[in-house]
Amino acid sequence: xxxxxKNVKLSPSILSADFAKLGEEIKKVENVADYIHLDVMDGHFxxxxxxxxxxxxxxxxxxxxxxxxxLMVERPEIxxxxxxxxSEIVSIHYEAxxxxxxxxxxxxxxxxxxxxxxNPHTPVEFLQDIIxxxxxxxxxxxxxxxxxxxxxxxxxxxxxxxxxxxKSMGLSxxxxxxxxINEDTFKPVLKAGADILVTGSxxxxxxxxxxxxxxxxxxx
Numbered sequence: 001x002x003x004x005x006k007n008v009k010l011s012p013s014i015l016s017a018d019f020a021k022l023g024e025e026i027k028k029v030e031n032v033a034d035y036i037h038l039d040v041m042d043g044h045f046x047x048x049x050x051x052x053x054x055x056x057x058x059x060x061x062x063x064x065x066x067x068x069x070x071l072m073v074e075r076p077e078i079x080x081x082x083x084x085x086x087s088e089i090v091s092i093h094y095e096a097x098x099x100x101x102x103x104x105x106x107x108x109x110x111x112x113x114x115x116x117x118x119n120p121h122t123p124v125e126f127l128q129d130i131i132x133x134x135x136x137x138x139x140x141x142x143x144x145x146x147x148x149x150x151x152x153x154x155x156x157x158x159x160x161x162x163x164x165x166x167k168s169m170g171l172s173x174x175x176x177x178x179x180x181i182n183e184d185t186f187k188p189v190l191k192a193g194a195d196i197l198v199t200g201s202x203x204x205x206x207x208x209x210x211x212x213x214x215x216x217x218x219x220x
Contacts, residue, residue, distance in 0.1 A: 008190060008197065008217055009197070010199070011176070012036065012198075012199055013037035013038075014036060014059075016205055025209075026059070029209050029213060030063060030065060032210055032217050034065070034196070035089065036065050038067060038068065040071050040073060042073040045073050045144075067086050067089075068088065068198075069086070072093065074096055076092040076093070077099070077106075080107055089136065090115065092115075095122060114135050115174075115176060117139075117140060117144075120143055131162075131173060132171065135173055137173060137175055138178055138198075139162070139176065139177050141189070142179030142180050149179060150180050151182075156189065156192045160192045163192065174195040175193055176198060177197060178198035181202060183212075199216065
């Protein structure tokens, strides 16, 4: 069984949760989630607006699960310090900043794990000069901006390349995958080298979110 040989981490995204009862929704996944994923969108970097720091701060009042903040925003340097205060992981997009190394170091100076996210069209080779400095790479397996999209199959090649790069360079950064993760897609993603799975619709729109996530956790 795949889950018995790989320590799979799960980061359910509240983008698909019922915000009228967010505390209750979080309780449904607490027993199996390693992180709670915040998809922060500004309507500029992606064509949608979601939520900001206030939601992240409210999460800290209802759960002890670490927060995994994914900043899909222009000029992320404006926001990282505040999100570092509430997050275990902060992901910034390769495509969103001109000074990636500086921003990665700033996140780490805040004692937060620094992940760099890449859109589906961005080659992993572009990360060659930053992967030595990061704690993780977040691979978007859908086009960012909306939940409920289908997994882009070519993403598997990007995950494999990243896994090969870290092995050949003796690095230990984690590979996180976000988009279209469900019971049909998660095994190839893990086999390709992923360590952390982000899932929104599959978890929160199922009848039993804990049971749905347990399938991913156990590899069964």
